[in-house]
Amino acid sequence: MPFGQLIDRPDILGPTVGMNGVFPYARPGQTIGLLGGSFDPAHAGHAHITREALKRFGLDRVWWMVSPGNPLKVQGPAPLDQRMQRAREVMQHPRVEITDIEAHLGTRYTAETLQALQMQCRGVRFVWLMGADNLAQMHLWKDWRWIMDNVPVGVLARPGDRISARMSRAAKVYAPYRIAGRMSHVLAQAQSPAWCFVNVPMVAHSSTAIRKSGKWSGFQTC
Ligand SMILES: Nc1ncnc2c1ncn2[C@@H]1O[C@H](COP(=O)(O)OP(=O)(O)OP(=O)(O)O)[C@@H](O)[C@H]1O
Numbered sequence: 001m002p003f004g005q006l007i008d009r010p011d012i013l014g015p016t017v018g019m020n021g022v023f024p025y026a027r028p029g030q031t032i033g034l035l036g037g038s039f040d041p042a043h044a045g046h047a048h049i050t051r052e053a054l055k056r057f058g059l060d061r062v063w064w065m066v067s068p069g070n071p072l073k074v075q076g077p078a079p080l081d082q083r084m085q086r087a088r089e090v091m092q093h094p095r096v097e098i099t100d101i102e103a104h105l106g107t108r109y110t111a112e113t114l115q116a117l118q119m120q121c122r123g124v125r126f127v128w129l130m131g132a133d134n135l136a137q138m139h140l141w142k143d144w145r146w147i148m149d150n151v152p153v154g155v156l157a158r159p160g161d162r163i164s165a166r167m168s169r170a171a172k173v174y175a176p177y178r179i180a181g182r183m184s185h186v187l188a189q190a191q192s193p194a195w196c197f198v199n200v201p202m203v204a205h206s207s208t209a210i211r212k213s214g215k216w217s218g219f220q221t222c
């Protein structure tokens, strides 16, 4: 039975257990923010934007999607199980799930992941979440216009990246569809294309800095 038919059946899934442990539990009508990332390693900045996204975009839940590997990054990340474990330690919140959905779906590109989730979780409203640095690069992603055209996108301020994000190709092309920050709570219910940049208080942590400091033993080269 596909996941889309199961999400209505908490008697089968249980309140928090997803199908085969792949998907967390979700109900039609719920709004779920998806924070994709390498999380190599997860840090307080990820936890901070997740709490802000829950509040500012009025989301029911957020699923972290710990990526098998960013298709644009040449260097491979630390093993997925180590990054998952660290993510679980860093983010403990009753409305946030830590997932490795893409490893199970066999998808790497965000557009493919979102298409699969929309097909399999019918009735669930997904919002793609990202920091300002990712908006600045989004026009390099595979089928980035499909993402903008089909999934509401919530962008959160990040130190040093607010200007590049606002000047980015994606921001310019989709300028007519931008929702003002003060209206951020409507994003999840908005008809795509719709995106919103929120100027939340910023936390300067980054995985790169942690890796450089040598404090992440999961780090490997390939
Ligand atoms: N401090 C932060 N403030 C705002 N957004 C952040 C912050 N850290 C990470 N993000 C966002 O979280 C998502 C996942 O980030 P990622 O796992 O790549 O961490 P990172 O710190 O950006 O890693 P790296 O330094 O290796 O690029 C991305 O959308 C990124 O923009």
Ligand SMILES: O=C(O)c1ccc[n+]([C@@H]2O[C@H](COP(=O)([O-])O)[C@@H](O)[C@H]2O)c1
Binding pocket: 035, 036, 037, 038, 039, 065, 067, 069, 070, 071, 072, 073, 108, 109, 110, 111, 134, 140, 141, 142
């Ligand atoms: O789909 C793409 O082409 C694409 C290119 C670069 C990054 N992404 C996604 O963007 C998210 C953030 O990636 P990262 O490595 O910066 O944490 C993560 O979910 C990646 O899979 C997606």
